Each structure stands twice: as structure tokens, then as C-alpha cells.
Amino acid sequence: MADLISFGITVFVGFFAMMNPIANTPIFISLTDGLRPNEKCSIARRSCLIAFLIVATFCLLGKIIFDMFGITIPAFRITGGILVFLIGKDMLSGNTSDVHTPSHEDNEKSLDAKLSIAISPLATPILGGPGIIASAMNFVGDQGLKEIMVILVALANLCVITYFFFISGERFIKFIGESAIKVISRMMGLILAVMGVQMIILGIYGAVHLYK
Secondary structure, eight states: OHHHHHHHHHHHHHHHHHHOHHHHHHHHHHHTTTOOHHHHHHHHHHHHHHHHHHHHHHHHHHHHHHHHHTOOHHHHHHHHHHHHHHHHHHHHHTOOOTTTSOOSSOHHHHHHHHHHTIIIIIIIIIISOHHHHHHHHHHHTTOOHHHHHHHHHHHHHHHHHHHHHHHTHHHHHHHHOHHHHHHHHHHHHHHHHHHHHHHHHHHHHHHHHHTO
8 A cells, every 4th residue: 555655646746747737827827818717717627637538548548549550759749849839939929819819700619719728738738748648658557457546546636736726827817917917928938939849859859769
């Protein structure tokens, strides 16, 4: 039992460092700026649930999925990095999308656009990105059923914590004001762009060593 608890703590800390709800909360605030509170809660709930399902799926079937499609972790890192960089670039330049400035002509389509950010970029690659997927697959390794259950419980707890971080972000907005949010949005855009470049670098580095 002590070994399982120790293993669970190790897994949780590793996942926390990768998912990093504290650092990702301002990103969530920036991406959902201008949305109604119920829409923000819906996006937070969906993003955390989808992130859990993505990582849990790779925990259980990751090696099979990657082998089936001939996908490598470096390729996954590079693709995720490009996506994150492009999103960060738009945020940094102050460009807005239908998610931030919805059209009044097509409310239903606009709602779909808003909720789509729960899948990308929030659920993946920000929360359920290549880093945490690779970590999850490493933790699973050749572990038994008990250890795999511990990994999934640790992941579920982290997703719940992340959800509460996200929905508490509204209070943060009211406290610092809208002008500060715009500044934070630009800063988060820069951070996302750098994160994307870093993911690409790690992917290229991994690919070079993989095919050496």
C-alpha cells in the first residue's frame, strides 16, 4: 500500500508539472474573454473532461495507437507545437476570432465556435499535450492493473483541480479589470508562442535522436 501511495504521489506531481493548472488559468481567461459565465463553465468542464479522456486513452492504448498509425512522440510534439505557436501568435498580435467577437447573425454557429476551444487548444495540446501523454505512457510502462488505476485516479484528481482553477478565474478578472486582462492576453500569447517553439524544438531533437 505504501508503495502505491508513493507511486501515486510521484505520478500526480509529474502530471501537475505538465498540466500546470496555475499557469494555464490565465490562458483560459484570455481565450474565454468576453464569454458569459455559463459558457466559461461549460468550456472549463468540457476541456478538463476531454483532456482526461485523451490522456486516459493514451495510458491504456497509447502504444497501440501510435504503432497502428506509425506516429512517434517527436511528430506529436512538433504538430502540437505548431498549433500552440499559431494560437499564441494571434493572441500576441491582438487578432480576434469568432470565439472572442461572435457574430449576431448566426448564434448557433457562434456557440459551436465558442465551445470548440474546449477541444483545441485547451483540452489538447495545452492540457492534454504531448508532454503529459508521453509522461503517462512512461508511467504505465509494464505496470499492473493497480498501478494503472492509481495513474488514472491521479489524472482525474488533477483535472478536477484544474476545473476549479478555471472557473475561479472569473473572480480574478473582476479583481484586476479588463485593461489588465488585455495585457495578460498579450503576455499569454507570447508564452504560448514560446511554448509552441519549445515543443517544436523538443520534437525535432527527439526526431534527430530517433532516426540517428
